Amino acid sequence: MEARGWARTGALAGIVTIFLALVGLIGEFTDVYLIGDEITFAGLMLVLPAVVAGMVAAAPRIEAGVRRELRVGEAAVAAAVAAAAAGGVFAVAVLLTDLIGVERIRTVFIKISPQLMDFLTFGRSTVGGAVIIVLVSTAAGVAGGLLRVAPPSIRKPVGTALIVTAMFGFLQRVIPIMFDQLVLERDWLYSPIYDGLTWVGALVVATVSAGVSVLYARFGGQVRESLSGGPRREGSAISPLWLIFGGLAALALLAAPLLLGSVVSEVLGSVMVFALLGIGLNIVVGYAGLLDLGYVFFFALGAYSLALLTGATLNAYGIPPEPVISGSLNFYVAIPIVMLIAAVAGVLVGAPVLRLRGDYLALVTLGLGEMVTVLIASPWLVPLVGGPSGMRGITDAAIGGISFRDPQNFYYLALAFVAIAAFVSWRLAASRIGRAWTAMREDEQTADAMGISTTRFKLLAFAIGGAIGSLGGALFAVKIGSLTPASFQVLISIQVLGIVILGGMGSIPGVLVGALVLVGLPGLLREFEEYRLLAYGAAVVAVMILRPQGLIPNVRRSRELQDEERLQDEWVKTVKEGETPGEVGTVTGVAP
């Protein structure tokens, strides 16, 4: 009975909606307007699970090893059942909440408020509100389901338009600033009262993005072919298409602070620091395949050793402000020393633990990272690093009177270091060293047998990764000008790991995108700050299950991660060709 499967999908989506309401992702965002004064972030959160349920219910089936698209009518019914179930489950939850009493539930789940209930019932009676919820969910789910089975010529433009419009809605703190800087009229695009897009603006954005999508579908293939001159070989020189794409991205990166003003530049500066950390960790995790959970160690090492080398002072009271070890070097002289220290530390940390298997290595490094965070906060090391109150007066890395504490200038400093690190890491990956890492990651014993000194290359990965990480720490110190242990929690390691995972292990553009998404977006939408780590966790789990190769995958790495599924796909294909449908186990987790 298929309907039961659809309903189950829908019920799951309903539970997800309840979860979103309980953590506050609906209640806290009822006044964040995306379009006009009708579409709020909260509203989006309310219907999104139903839409996804509709899309899942309308997804192609795999029957006896053969993929079958659903017909339109079939898809509409499936999506309607699923979405109605989603809405129904959530409506029941709303009714129950009203029955028990909002105030009573609020003593436990603090995010359930009368305002939230008002929002959920659309200002009507609870029963009326519940009916509306079911109707809205069903409509949204059917729309999602139909979109799923629509032919690509419709699906792609509509999907693109929806996603781009939503992005424009989210970036309501960024794009208007850009318009102001360019002295453009913006009130037609973003409403001055509600901050979100106006309906006219949304329509324009949607039309333009749909148009671009249509044009790309028609001419994109030709352009790509004429530019790259035939199919590309793996590992060959970069194709012209990538060159154009990269050039545009570089231009955007260069122009960003000028267009976006200092508030956004501040956020972009953090993005760059994390991108640098991501590039470093990517060498250890993505290239060498060593899961390092203690990366904050290098971050802290970089920040504090830079502070000590350039003559920062202690914040603690009752002791001389001069740290026990103190230099008075210029920032640019100190940087190579900091990196050298970190590289040596990487080797020292790595040497005793390298023979451990992957997951043990992860925990040892986690332990080391946590030890560092406890140590810098301990009263014992106050004379060196200031203990809980930290250090201040860190150099602003000025050249000829240009201070890099200024967010816009800092961004360029960080960008320069990111560019260098990305280049080094890119060339490393293609070198003999990079190939040795790949071999080691894929099969350590075989690599060993082939004459690769795994110990040496693992240590090298730790040393280079550590050096780049310390660079991130040093820049961070310049950015904020003072250090406290609160900035060096073990969570940093996990955040950087999230960036690498989301972007795609082994992929440098992936790291940049990961940093933009995971550091940039929450930084721009202040209300979202509280939910940043929740999103990190959800993103890591979702990526690992649905798309282990990440958003912008490294070709080779993604093959390793998908081997299992590729085999299954192959098998499905052979069954299809041989026309001997047999019994098939559930094919799980087929990546889109």
Place this chain on the structure above:
Amino acid sequence: MARAQLSLLERLPWRRIILVVLGVVVIAVVGIGAARTLALTPAEGGYSADAWEDFIVQGAAQGGIFAMIALGYTLVYGILRMINFAHGEVFMAGAFGSFFFADAFVKSGFLNSSPVLAVGILMLVSAAVSVGVAVLLERLAYRPLRNAPRLVPLITAIGASLFLANAFRGFFGPQPYGYPKPGVLAGNVTVLGVTLQRTQLLVLAVAVISMIVLQWFISTTRTGRSMRAVAQDREIASLMGINVDRVIVTTFAIGGLLAGIAGVLFALTFEQVQFNMGFKPGIAAFTAAVLGGIGSIGGAALGGFVIGLLQAIGPPLILTGYGIPSVFSLRDAFVFLVLVLVLVFKPGGLLGTGEAEKV
């Protein structure tokens, strides 16, 4: 670049040399620190015999809690060869879930009028919440990845841990909640000449009883037998007619059950619950599981007590001798140090098989 002979430098067993040197340094640091601490009189900053007794009792009680959490790590590891990094959050979930009942009980007076029943109910509630979270975790996050490359489930578990902790932060807010404690648990009691707090006695008793029950369950019941079979060889076990999926879920459930009970004990000891309370006990318990030899049930129990004792006695015994101020703030760092040293010197653990050594 083929060389006929290795140079002398390359022939030396560097790894072993580094390990031996490191070992000697560690032993020297511990020995000198302990000797210097013990030479101090209480007036000079040393500790009296009573203080040491307190440390030991406190450490053992902590160790009981660690042992119960460690069993969850070790059971799951034994069967799936995976570190369930989110197990600390399973523990937190139970403690947090039971808090609201404890709060209601203390307001209605039930907690103090019939404390035994009340604490029993709290443990049941906590266990139910933890079991629920653990089973959901397995079903939603880990099961789709059962045949994935080894690091993938571990990374997923890290993500799940972050997700769970912050979901609870979203539900209940970032602030700590004061966990009520029944009046009978206040004060001290003397057993066999040793004075301990009543809570500590409860913790020790519950921990020991649960471990005995678990041992009985694993070694004699049918489910326990299938668990051992799956741990030995999943494929063969499934050929023998064992429902592997069900065994795995059961394992997660048992781990959750123990973590839930430990959650109440922890909350009663520290009289507080917070969304991030799972992380540090989780790491300590993991250390305990590794120390005992991960995959070994007896090892996890032993490791739990050893870690608890080390954490309570180690910092004052070793660090005080070097004149380091406020040694207790370094307790967590000490656990991590122990974890690192165990993995470096004896990755197979005390009762382990040594299998963890390589690949």
